[in-house]
Amino acid sequence: MKRFVDPQPFHPDDERPLTAEQEQFYTASQWQLIWWRFHRHRLAVVSFWFLLALYAAILVAEFLAPYGLESRNAAHVYAPPQTIHLFHEGRLVGPFVYPYSFELNLETLEREYKFDRTEPQPLRWFCRGEPYRFWGQVEGDLHLFCPKEGGTVFLLGTDRLGRDMLSRILYGARISLTIGLLGVAVSFVLGVLLGGLAGYLGGVVDSVIQRIIEVIRSFPVIPLWMALSAALPVSWDPLWVYFGITLILGLVDWPGLARAVRGRILSLREEDFAQAAVLMGARPRRVIVRHLVPSFASHLIASVTLAIPSMILGETALSFLGLGLRPPITSWGVLLTEAQNINAVALYPWLMLPVVPVILVVLAFNFVGDGLRDAADPYG
Amino acid sequence: MLRYVVWRVLMMMPTLIAISFVVFVIIQLPEGDYLDAMVAELEAQGERLQADQIAHLRAQYGLDAPFVVQYWNWISAIVLHGDFGFSFEYDRPVLDVIGDRFWLTAILALGTVIFTWAVSFPIAIYSAVYKYSIGDHILTFIGFLGLATPNFLLALILLYLSQVYFGTEVGQIMAEQYIGEPMSFDKFLSILSHMWIAVVVIGTSGTAGMIRRIRANLMDELEKPYVVTARAKGLPPGRALIKYPLRLSLNPFIADIGNLLPDLISGSVLVAFVLSLPTNGPILVNALQSQDMYLAGAIVMIEAVLVVIGVLISDLALAALDPRIRLGEGVRR
Numbered sequence: 001m002k003r004f005v006d007p008q009p010f011h012p013d014d015e016r017p018l019t020a021e022q023e024q025f026y027t028a029s030q031w032q033l034i035w036w037r038f039h040r041h042r043l044a045v046v047s048f049w050f051l052l053a054l055y056a057a058i059l060v061a062e063f064l065a066p067y068g069l070e071s072r073n074a075a076h077v078y079a080p081p082q083t084i085h086l087f088h089e090g091r092l093v094g095p096f097v098y099p100y101s102f103e104l105n106l107e108t109l110e111r112e113y114k115f116d117r118t119e120p121q122p123l124r125w126f127c128r129g130e131p132y133r134f135w136g137q138v139e140g141d142l143h144l145f146c147p148k149e150g151g152t153v154f155l156l157g158t159d160r161l162g163r164d165m166l167s168r169i170l171y172g173a174r175i176s177l178t179i180g181l182l183g184v185a186v187s188f189v190l191g192v193l194l195g196g197l198a199g200y201l202g203g204v205v206d207s208v209i210q211r212i213i214e215v216i217r218s219f220p221v222i223p224l225w226m227a228l229s230a231a232l233p234v235s236w237d238p239l240w241v242y243f244g245i246t247l248i249l250g251l252v253d254w255p256g257l258a259r260a261v262r263g264r265i266l267s268l269r270e271e272d273f274a275q276a277a278v279l280m281g282a283r284p285r286r287v288i289v290r291h292l293v294p295s296f297a298s299h300l301i302a303s304v305t306l307a308i309p310s311m312i313l314g315e316t317a318l319s320f321l322g323l324g325l326r327p328p329i330t331s332w333g334v335l336l337t338e339a340q341n342i343n344a345v346a347l348y349p350w351l352m353l354p355v356v357p358v359i360l361v362v363l364a365f366n367f368v369g370d371g372l373r374d375a376a377d378p379y380g
Numbered sequence: 381m382l383r384y385v386v387w388r389v390l391m392m393m394p395t396l397i398a399i400s401f402v403v404f405v406i407i408q409l410p411e412g413d414y415l416d417a418m419v420a421e422l423e424a425q426g427e428r429l430q431a432d433q434i435a436h437l438r439a440q441y442g443l444d445a446p447f448v449v450q451y452w453n454w455i456s457a458i459v460l461h462g463d464f465g466f467s468f469e470y471d472r473p474v475l476d477v478i479g480d481r482f483w484l485t486a487i488l489a490l491g492t493v494i495f496t497w498a499v500s501f502p503i504a505i506y507s508a509v510y511k512y513s514i515g516d517h518i519l520t521f522i523g524f525l526g527l528a529t530p531n532f533l534l535a536l537i538l539l540y541l542s543q544v545y546f547g548t549e550v551g552q553i554m555a556e557q558y559i560g561e562p563m564s565f566d567k568f569l570s571i572l573s574h575m576w577i578a579v580v581v582i583g584t585s586g587t588a589g590m591i592r593r594i595r596a597n598l599m600d601e602l603e604k605p606y607v608v609t610a611r612a613k614g615l616p617p618g619r620a621l622i623k624y625p626l627r628l629s630l631n632p633f634i635a636d637i638g639n640l641l642p643d644l645i646s647g648s649v650l651v652a653f654v655l656s657l658p659t660n661g662p663i664l665v666n667a668l669q670s671q672d673m674y675l676a677g678a679i680v681m682i683e684a685v686l687v688v689i690g691v692l693i694s695d696l697a698l699a700a701l702d703p704r705i706r707l708g709e710g711v712r713r
Binding site for chain 2: 211212214215217218219220221222223224226227228230231233309313316317320321322323336339342343345346349352355358359362363366
C-alpha cells in the first residue's frame with residue numbers, strides 16, 4: 001500500500017484562515033472582552049457616558065454655574081424659571097432671556113412675576129461674572145454663561161431667598177454624587193474583607209460573620225440609617241457630618257456585598273487552580289488577593305455599581321428629613337427639604353426640580369450596573 | 381415538621397437578642413442620658429435640682445451602672461412588663477404613643493405585600509411566556525422605572541399632582557369619623573379603602589424586583605426537558621404551564637419575603653412621612669429629630685422584630701410547601 005506523507009508542516013490556520021476580527025477576539029484579554037460585551041447594551045453605554053459627563057461637571061461646578069451657591073437676589077424671590085429664547089419678534093437674536101420683575105398682588109399676597117417682552121437680554125458666553133473661589137482655593141470669576149450686565153438668568157427659577165436653583169443643583173451634585181462613591185468605598189472594604197474571611201476560613205469565623213450579616217439585614221435600612229445619623233453630635237462641623245454620613249451609609253450596606261463575596265469564594269476555593277496555589281504553600285492572603293479576587297472582580301464591580309444608587313437615595317432621604325447633611329453643605333436632599341411644604345410646592349413647583357437629577361442618576365447607575373452584570377462573565 | 385418549627389424558632393432567639401443589643405447601643409449613642417434630659421426639662425420649667433438630688437436620682441435609675449447592667453434593666457422591662465421606656469417628647473410611656481399606630485404600620489406592610497403579589501403574578505407570567513415580545517419589553521421597562529424611582533420622591537410628586545389637580549390631601553388613611561376610635565372591622569375597611577395610594581407608592585419597587593425574579597425562574601423552568609416532553613405529547617399549552625412549571629417557580633413569592641419586608645418597612649417610613657400617614661414613620665422622624673431616643677429605639681426595634689417574624693412565617697410556609705427544605709438540614713435562602 002502506498003502512503004502519502006506531506007513533508008510540509010501542517011498549520012490549521014492555512015485551511016481556514018481567521019479573519020482579523022476573530023484574531024482580535026481570540027487574543028483579547030478578559031477586560032477587553034468585558035468592555036466589548038458591555039458595549040452591546042446600548043442603554044448602559046449611554047448611561048455610562050452620561051454619568052461620566054456629570055462627574056466631569058462637578059469638577060468645574062463653579063465655572064458651569066452662573067451664580068454662587070449662596071448668592072441671594074432679594075428682588076427675585078421665588079422667581080419662576082426664565083426660558084431661553086432664540087427669536088425676538090421674528091428676528092434671530094441668539095440665546096436670550098426676557099427680564100422680569102414681580103408685583104405683590106395685594107389680595108392674595110402672592111408675588112406675580114411679569115415678563116418684559118420688549119427688551120431681550122442676550123446671554124454672555126465665557127464671561128466675567130460673580131467672583132468665586134475654585135474649590136475654595138483659587139480665586140476666579142470666569143463662567144460658561146452669565147446674564148446681561150444688571151440682568152438675571154434663572155433658568156430653573158429661584159428659592160425663598162432668591163438663590164438660583166440651577167447653580168444650587170450644580171453645586172449640590174458635588175455632594176450627592178461623591179457621597180455614594182465614598183459610602184460604597186467603605187462598604188466595599190468591609191464587604192470584601194469580612195466576606196472573604198468568612199468564605200475562605202469557614203468554620204467558626206464563617207458562622208459568626210453570617211450571624212452578624214443576618215442581624216444587620218433584619219433591620220430596615222432607612223430607619224437604621226436615620227437612627228445612626230441622628231446620633232451624630234449636633235456640634236459637629238458640617239464637613240465631619242458629611243464623612244459621618246458616608247461612614248454610616250457604608251456600615252449598614254456592607255452585608256449584601258459580603259454575602260456575594262462569600263458565595264463566590266466558597267465556590268472558587270474548590271477550583272483546581274486555587275487548590276494548587278494552596279498546595280504550593282501560598283498564604284491565605286495571597287490566595288485570596290492574587291488568585292480568587294481577580295476571578296470575580298468583574299462581578300464585584302457590577303454589584304458595587306448597583307449599590308451606589310441606593311446610597312445616593314439614602315443620603316437624599318436623610319437630608320430631606322433633616323437628619324442628614326445640614327446647610328451650608330448642600331446636596332440634592334438638602335435642596336429638597338424646601339419641597340417638604342407641599343403648599344409652597346403647589347405655588348412654586350420648580351422647588352421640586354432637584355428630584356429630576358436624583359431620578360436620572362439613579363436610573364443611569366442601575367442601567368450601567370445591569371450592563372456590567374451581563375458583561376461580567378464574557379465567556380458565558 | 382414540628383422539629384423544624386422548634387429548631388427555627390430557637391434559631392431566631394440569638395438574632396432577636398443581637399437586634400435588641402444594637403438598638404440599645406443606638407439609644408445610648410447621643411450624648412447625655414435620660415436624666416440630663418429630665419433635668420433640662422425641669423430647668424426649662426423653672427425648677428432646679430440640687431447636685432446631690434441628681435446624683436441620688438442617677439443611682440436610683442441605675443444610670444451610673446455599667447453598660448451591660450443598664451441594657452439588662454432595659455430589656456427585662458420590655459420582656460417582662462412590656463415597658464419600652466418613657467417618651468420625653470410626648471410626656472407619655474412609649475407604648476402609649478406607638479399603640480394604635482403599630483397596627484396601621486403592620487396593616488400597611490401586609491397590604492403592600494399582597495399588592496406586590498397581586499400585581500407581579502400576572503405580569504411575570506405574561507413576561508415569561510411571551511418573552512422578548514413588545515409587551516414583555518414594555519413591562520420590563522416600566523418595572524425598571526418602578527425599581528429605580530425612589531418611593532418617597534414618587535410620593536412627593538403624587539402629592540403635588542393631587543394638590544394641583546384635585547386640591548385634596550392624599551394623606552388621609554381613614555374616614556374622619558374613625559380617627560381616635562378603637563380598632564373595629566368598619567374602621568379596618570375604611571383604612572383599606574383609603575390606604576391604596578400609599579400601598580401603590582410603597583409597593584412599586586418591590587413589585588418590580590419580584591416580577592424580574594419570577595420571570596427568570598419561570599423562564600428557566602419552561603426550558604426544562606419535562607416541559608418540552610409534556611408539550612410534545614400533546615398537553616395543551618395552558619396546562620403545560622400551570623400544572624408544574626408555575627408551581628415550581630412560585631417559591632420566590634414566599635422565600636423573598638425576607639428581602640421584601642425590610643425594604644417595604646424602610647420605604648414606608650419615608651412615604652408615610654411625606655404623605656403624613658398616622659403610622660410609625662412620622663413619629664420616628666420626629667423622635668430622632670428631637671433625640672427622643674427611647675421612643676425612636678422602640679420603633680426601630682419593633683420594625684426589626686416585625687421583619688424577623690415575617691421571615692419566620694415565610695420560612696415556615698416555605699417548609700410546609702417544599703419538602704426539600706423541611707426534610708433537609710435547615711433553611712437555605
